[in-house]
Amino acid sequence: MQFIDLKAQQQRIRSGIERRIKRVLEHGRYIMGPEVAELEEKLAAVAGTKHAVSCSSGTDALLMALLAHGVRRGDILFAPSFTFIATAEVLPLLGAVPAFVDIDPETFNIDPGSLREAILQAKKDDNGTLRGIIPVDLFGLLADYDAINAIAEEFGLFVLQDAAQSFGASFEGRRAGSNAQIAATSFFPAKPLGCYGDAGAVLCNDDVVSQKLRSIRVHGRGSHEYESVRIGLNGRCDTIQAAILLEKLEIFEDEIKRRHRVAARYTEKLGEKYSVQRIPARHVSVWAQYSLLSGDRDGDLDRLKEHGIPTAIYYPTPLHLQEAFQNVCYSPVPLTHSERVCRQIFSLPMHPYLSEEDQDRIVEILLTG
Ligand SMILES: *Cc1c(COP(=O)(O)O)cnc(C)c1O
16 A cells, blocks of 8 residues: 555556657757746646746745745744744745744644734744744645734735645635745645656746746846846756646646545544544645544554554654754744644545545554554
């Protein structure tokens, strides 16, 4: 059994993938070939944003979005502590400081109450310029953007949506990438929409920001190749990765439906014994991971392992306790839920091709333990 079965997906689309890669080999435009522009158009259509700027990874997408907003030394940005390292890692690169906020212990996303408290405390402490908020759509569930955007407006902050795990998800029909001012997503192979390497995209509606992002992506380029107007990076998405994503987009909506069926079955069978991630009303998650809390995580993981079931822990350590952040972060509020969830959470095999038989085996092992 696979934790994420990329082989099953490849079998389904192998000939289409080969055809598209062959086309790239034939035209030879490996950098910014026609597939890149076609992909950007389709990504914007899926997300419901005016612009999609493809790039080299989800991490670079976050970095480019921060650069486009002029984030710099001394700026403070609020982010959950319970997330993948990349969410906050990009801040110290710019001399900015992550201020960690606690999560809602049921959705695992940033808690708007804790966010508000953190902002008020940071205003009092007055040791940097409060600039923005980076909510994360953990495991494919959108954060509470109605509440977050209202808080952002109240305090004059911008919101960068970390949609690395949520591309395709929605709230009231508004899809990931369109829920805040600007969003970053990832096409790392294990994400719901993944390529065969690294790639990502920045999504936004603002024409000026989109132009800036396109300049930042190529060394801060101006109107011609050797004119440099700002500090940027080499952050382009490879043509071959764009070609692969175009083929995967053909089956993406169907895969989201399949993920749903798998998640619904897990929740139906495990929801009584375990605290599974709560999906609030009018939300559609893309189930990047299926995660639950256990009072006996070690025991559960051991039993699943004995039966050859792969599992993972996302995430074993909250960011504020990571060595890398020790001298470069700030924790204005208690992070109690983040710490407890890290001790109790684990994730089960989740992908569009998980069979009911395999799922039933997993469930039985957990329920008879
Ligand atoms: C995967 C991920 C990223 C980074 O994406 P890469 O494409 O791997 O650089 C950022 N934030 C979160 C929450 C992620 O899960």
